[in-house]
Amino acid sequence: MKPSVAPIQRVNDFVVKFANVNGSGSASANLLFAKAILRMGVPVAPRNIFPSNIQGLPTWFEVRVSEAGWRGRRGGVDLMVAMNPQTWDEDLKEIEPGGYLFHDSTKPLPASKFRDDITVVGIPLTEICNREYTDSRQRQLFKNIVYVGALSALLEIDPEEIAELIGEQYKGKEALLKPNVHAMHMGRTYTENNLDYPLGIRVKRANAVGERIFIEGNSAAALGCVYGGATVAAWYPITPSSSLAEAFAKHCRKFRTDAATGKARYAIIQAEDELASIGIVIGAAWNGARSFTCTSGPGISLMQEFIGLAYFAEIPAVLFDVQRGGPSTGMPTRTQQADVLSCAYASHGDTKHVLLFPEDPKEAFDFAALSFDLADRLQTPIFVMLDLDIGMQDWLCEPLSWDDKRVHDRGKMMTYEMLEAGKDFGRYLDVDGDGVPFRTRPGTHPKRGSYFTRGTTKDRYARYTEDGATYVDNMQRLLRKFETAKQYVPAPVVRSAGQPTRFGAIYYGSTGPAMDETLATLAAQGVHMDTLRVRAFPFHDAVSDFIAAHGQVFVIEQNRDAQLRSLLVNELMVDPAKLIPVLHYDGTPITARFIIGEIGDKLAMFNVTPLRKVAP
Amino acid sequence: MTYLAKPRLHHPDLPKNKLGFTHRDYEGSVSTLCAGCGHDSISSAIIVAFFELDVAPHRVAKLSGIGCSSKTPTYFLGNSHGFNSVHGRMPSVLTGANLANRDLIYLGVSGDGDSASIGLGQFAHSMRRGVNMVYIVENNGVYGLTKGQFSATADKGSKAKRGAINNDEPIDMVMLALQLGATMVARSFSGDKEQLVPLIKAAVRHRGAAFIDVVSPCVAFNNHPGSTKSYDFVREHNEAVNRLDFMPQRSEITAEYAAGSVREVVQHDGSVLRLRKLHDDYDAGDRIGAMNYLQQRHAAGEVVTGLLYLNSEADDMHASLNTVETPLNELSEKELIPGAAALEKFNASLR
Numbered sequence: 001m002k003p004s005v006a007p008i009q010r011v012n013d014f015v016v017k018f019a020n021v022n023g024s025g026s027a028s029a030n031l032l033f034a035k036a037i038l039r040m041g042v043p044v045a046p047r048n049i050f051p052s053n054i055q056g057l058p059t060w061f062e063v064r065v066s067e068a069g070w071r072g073r074r075g076g077v078d079l080m081v082a083m084n085p086q087t088w089d090e091d092l093k094e095i096e097p098g099g100y101l102f103h104d105s106t107k108p109l110p111a112s113k114f115r116d117d118i119t120v121v122g123i124p125l126t127e128i129c130n131r132e133y134t135d136s137r138q139r140q141l142f143k144n145i146v147y148v149g150a151l152s153a154l155l156e157i158d159p160e161e162i163a164e165l166i167g168e169q170y171k172g173k174e175a176l177l178k179p180n181v182h183a184m185h186m187g188r189t190y191t192e193n194n195l196d197y198p199l200g201i202r203v204k205r206a207n208a209v210g211e212r213i214f215i216e217g218n219s220a221a222a223l224g225c226v227y228g229g230a231t232v233a234a235w236y237p238i239t240p241s242s243s244l245a246e247a248f249a250k251h252c253r254k255f256r257t258d259a260a261t262g263k264a265r266y267a268i269i270q271a272e273d274e275l276a277s278i279g280i281v282i283g284a285a286w287n288g289a290r291s292f293t294c295t296s297g298p299g300i301s302l303m304q305e306f307i308g309l310a311y312f313a314e315i316p317a318v319l320f321d322v323q324r325g326g327p328s329t330g331m332p333t334r335t336q337q338a339d340v341l342s343c344a345y346a347s348h349g350d351t352k353h354v355l356l357f358p359e360d361p362k363e364a365f366d367f368a369a370l371s372f373d374l375a376d377r378l379q380t381p382i383f384v385m386l387d388l389d390i391g392m393q394d395w396l397c398e399p400l401s402w403d404d405k406r407v408h409d410r411g412k413m414m415t416y417e418m419l420e421a422g423k424d425f426g427r428y429l430d431v432d433g434d435g436v437p438f439r440t441r442p443g444t445h446p447k448r449g450s451y452f453t454r455g456t457t458k459d460r461y462a463r464y465t466e467d468g469a470t471y472v473d474n475m476q477r478l479l480r481k482f483e484t485a486k487q488y489v490p491a492p493v494v495r496s497a498g499q500p501t502r503f504g505a506i507y508y509g510s511t512g513p514a515m516d517e518t519l520a521t522l523a524a525q526g527v528h529m530d531t532l533r534v535r536a537f538p539f540h541d542a543v544s545d546f547i548a549a550h551g552q553v554f555v556i557e558q559n560r561d562a563q564l565r566s567l568l569v570n571e572l573m574v575d576p577a578k579l580i581p582v583l584h585y586d587g588t589p590i591t592a593r594f595i596i597g598e599i600g601d602k603l604a605m606f607n608v609t610p611l612r613k614v615a616p
Numbered sequence: 617m618t619y620l621a622k623p624r625l626h627h628p629d630l631p632k633n634k635l636g637f638t639h640r641d642y643e644g645s646v647s648t649l650c651a652g653c654g655h656d657s658i659s660s661a662i663i664v665a666f667f668e669l670d671v672a673p674h675r676v677a678k679l680s681g682i683g684c685s686s687k688t689p690t691y692f693l694g695n696s697h698g699f700n701s702v703h704g705r706m707p708s709v710l711t712g713a714n715l716a717n718r719d720l721i722y723l724g725v726s727g728d729g730d731s732a733s734i735g736l737g738q739f740a741h742s743m744r745r746g747v748n749m750v751y752i753v754e755n756n757g758v759y760g761l762t763k764g765q766f767s768a769t770a771d772k773g774s775k776a777k778r779g780a781i782n783n784d785e786p787i788d789m790v791m792l793a794l795q796l797g798a799t800m801v802a803r804s805f806s807g808d809k810e811q812l813v814p815l816i817k818a819a820v821r822h823r824g825a826a827f828i829d830v831v832s833p834c835v836a837f838n839n840h841p842g843s844t845k846s847y848d849f850v851r852e853h854n855e856a857v858n859r860l861d862f863m864p865q866r867s868e869i870t871a872e873y874a875a876g877s878v879r880e881v882v883q884h885d886g887s888v889l890r891l892r893k894l895h896d897d898y899d900a901g902d903r904i905g906a907m908n909y910l911q912q913r914h915a916a917g918e919v920v921t922g923l924l925y926l927n928s929e930a931d932d933m934h935a936s937l938n939t940v941e942t943p944l945n946e947l948s949e950k951e952l953i954p955g956a957a958a959l960e961k962f963n964a965s966l967r
Binding site: 268277282288455 | 698
């Protein structure tokens, strides 16, 4: 049947979405599909959209194919691979007019179950697999590979690339390798013999990937911890951060096992809860080891008391917060940037904490390694603010790099020699005027340099006191230290529109890719806007300068309450009317389409030439 | 007691230990606890134990939580680093510290509120992991710092100073430690320094999780008739199963003992524990037997003290984690950073 809308015709620029049932083995087949396209030199941005469940609930896998290299989620679907009857109706609605539907046609469905403005491609997957395999698990698993094979014919994906990837995956496991390749070819053969192919959307070999690598943010951050010299990790399982700890264990087994003795140059404790995790980190850091924990919002809530101790007693600790949808258990498998305030001001009393906001796995690696230097230099907790989108999805990003000349900055550590030479040691003595005192490691000197670490008020020599003036003196020094932090944290990335504009936009973290695409789209429409990507708190002076230089500044975030905007208003004394919140918080990654839609509406309010409307 | 400053000068002929330190080098600042507090006796037992063990004070890290007991690390080992952490969370901080440097001695001091209530979970998990430490609970059955509320170790039926009766079952830290895999478990009484000092020494030299529950009467809030943690009650009901002599290494037995009443245990570092049995049927090497015995005597209203269990073959968390011998906080960049070439290879595997 000919669709009522002309089928979409696009090369290397489309979105395929797989609707599956979780626990059916679909995720690895879908990743195979994405990687095959990548191997053809065409950038992809895959996203696994999964439920908080092990087996039986709906799960989706979305692959954006973009030769232009857009890594954000686009929104809308050009080809839906509808493998889950539970979600059939809503999946069908998502297809763009003129799009395509791929489904298992073993069991005929009434015409009312379809749309007349799309192209329907049916393959009797169940029938093919039932004929070929007797084992029920095999029927299920190979069905995934059969549809990957069929799609390779429909989208002109090189089957050799798929075969090679299967070969890499099952290296040394011949028994699995051949049947997988065979299943892929079954899908291809059926398509070639029975269907119109290729579709209007297809892949064409290109050279747009270059040196870039394909990696999850959690794995990259974990490797950053290895390079940053972390030796102690303590964690409690929580989505979406568990894979960071697991990746650290994997990287350490590879890079930190003593070749001669087989012994570990690291220690990882899966603690009994998040309180113990951060306690272990603080104990290890107090004793001079670089240590970290990784968690998500609920874990940060549980760690509050200890974070206050680390702030007040000035202990270097690194925390990775892989943010998910909150509050409470919220949306454990969905993404948000909703812990900005709970981390910035974590714990009771007056506190402020250093936050880093990486935008992709490459920066996750860089900031992870940097965070340990910052923690030692500033003697305070450092939060690396990841989110599910960066942490758990495979991203195409610049290769990771390391300068072999780089050394770890261990900050102000008073040594045995310094103590022996009679240097005055006051644990909380501001000797350099930057608010950062010297510390000693336990066990340094038999007679000098020991002190008592406590969460109660103390004087400059770490002696207990409840004297008001001494307390104020110490709290003021902590503010000076926070000011000092500005010079060490990553500076914001400012992009000028190239021509004068009264509009600016501030964004951070995983909003980066969608923002890149937004700017390109707007520029093509003749709309110009300067942008600033915040990479750390405390805010660099460039942030206030940027806001001062613009009439209106959009603050684009993935939370309901405009948390970064609150932080900007609170910390920089900005007139709130100047900062226009643009908020996306339904748990899906923010898209360029969304930002353009929101900014378009708001620009209109300020009497700017209206934008061409884009599809929602 | 805070109005008394400690004199800085001391007698020139004070005895010195093998390292040349005097008793004074193991002291801390003057206690701010109530006069007669059991905790002060424990502090003084700690001072004697470390002095006699010839341990350099700066090689000890002392950690505590919050409460009267957790204040005490200020009053001993003034040349050691101390960490007064948050309520009930000393075990995790100590665990982390131990991971960072396996070469120091870790002394955790806690109370019954700190370890049996808010920190019960952390207490349990540090025992399970076999953290190499001395974990002392100064157990008075009461919250002293907040003025006399019952703690979770208070016996059922015991009476508070203001007359309230405790209706809840007590938590026996010793039973828990035994069940959770602590490899040295003891109970003592703050009023019995002769028993306590050798136990602390044995615990310091033990490799693995060593737990000592020290019943330590609170003179301000839990030392009245009707209390089961008072000096009088504990003296009357104290049932010591053995007496311990700690010896740095094996030496000739000079004293006369009844046949079969002495058992020697050699620890990892070669130190010897000479156990003088007071109860013939008690075997401190039998964990299950110890649990049975304790339950029976508890039912009879006795407070069993002494070295209750010892596994001299025990090992610790670092053994389970297979960590390198060099303390993790001393590893150099060369040992920690895989380098640029390794990263290039890693990149190549991701294309």
